Amino acid sequence: MTGTSKSILFEPTKIKNMGLRNRFVRSATYEGCADDGYVTDKQVNLYATLSEGGVGLIITGITYVHDSGRFSKFQNSIAGDEFIDGLKKLTSVAHQWGARIAVQLFHAGREARFPKSSDRVPIAPSFLEADPYFKGGYRAMTEDEIWKIVDTFGDGAKRAREAGFDAVQIHGAHAYLLSQFLSPYTNRRDDKWGGGLENRLRLHREIYQNIRHKVGEDYPVFIKVGIQDGFPGGLEFSEGKLAAQYLAEFGFDALEISQGLRGSSYEETEFKTKINNLDREAYYRRWSAEIKKKVDVPVMLVGGLRTFELMEEIVQDEEADFVSLSRTLIREPGIINDWKRGDYHRAKCISCNKCLEALRKGETLRCIQRETGKIS
């Protein structure tokens, strides 16, 4: 491990036709500060800070493509043309400071939340009578509803291109709709959308094709994919790895490797805690390394990356092409430039997840440790 600004991590590179100044990605991070779907000044300032801080590609937080998939009223929407002008502010401020920017297209599935006054019910591939991992009402989708959602992902991507985004990323990980379709635990359908792996990936394939048709061949379309669920009895790595291979074959231009459905404790989610040493870092490294050998599209590794030299080793050893950071950049949005200048300090984030807990209470994204002044 070397750690120099001549590092492979700082070599300009490309995905499809999109040039990038380095191999650092800001992994999608929900900020909880949109105004009923619209971009706010707070977000514009945050994206300016991130871009100025040196990251190569910014992926926005979850942005819903249809109001049946809305997770929060503080979340961004791309479900109508009226949102395009606000989104343009994000793309232009990101570009002003040299970063590229992709929007994360999202549907919450059964995790959707609606205003208390609404009688809407969230939708999912199947309804499970008992599920220790999920509380709340929802119902199984009809086939017409599935096709409608496919179409709205395509429309969202078309709007993204109009708003100046350099790429889109489909959210196919964690607890949400595409993971719910991919996992045999939540997808119990007996029609063509359920059963074997290819059927459970049909939604992904149809969404990809719908988007491609609407944005053209040259536009980069990525997916963040949950490779294994966080509890026994869910999606297993052997199938998740095959799923990644299918996604590359469908035509996705980059895969970001994460986990699927969440279990009960943080350790069974994508935001693991106690990332105190190198052994706890890069917790999806093995998945990414194995998948990288099987696909010929760029692979992004996310999850617990904190040490520059470790990230360099992972990319040098061809276990991933890009390194993707969320909590590190909440704590230190300028850390990429620190590293570029030769200050290779380990990320200061202590993975306490207080940022996440504040968001869940309806507060806006910030590092609580920095705010309380416990650490510089």
Ligand SMILES: Cc1cc2nc3c(=O)[nH]c(=O)nc-3n(C[C@H](O)[C@H](O)[C@H](O)COP(=O)(O)O)c2cc1C
């Ligand atoms: C506050 C917070 C918000 C997040 N929002 C999103 C999101 O909008 N979309 C997404 O795919 N992942 C989201 N994640 C997960 C991160 O992108 C990332 O996969 C995970 O935190 C592990 O990476 P890290 O150790 O660099 O934080 C979020 C994580 C945190 C902590």
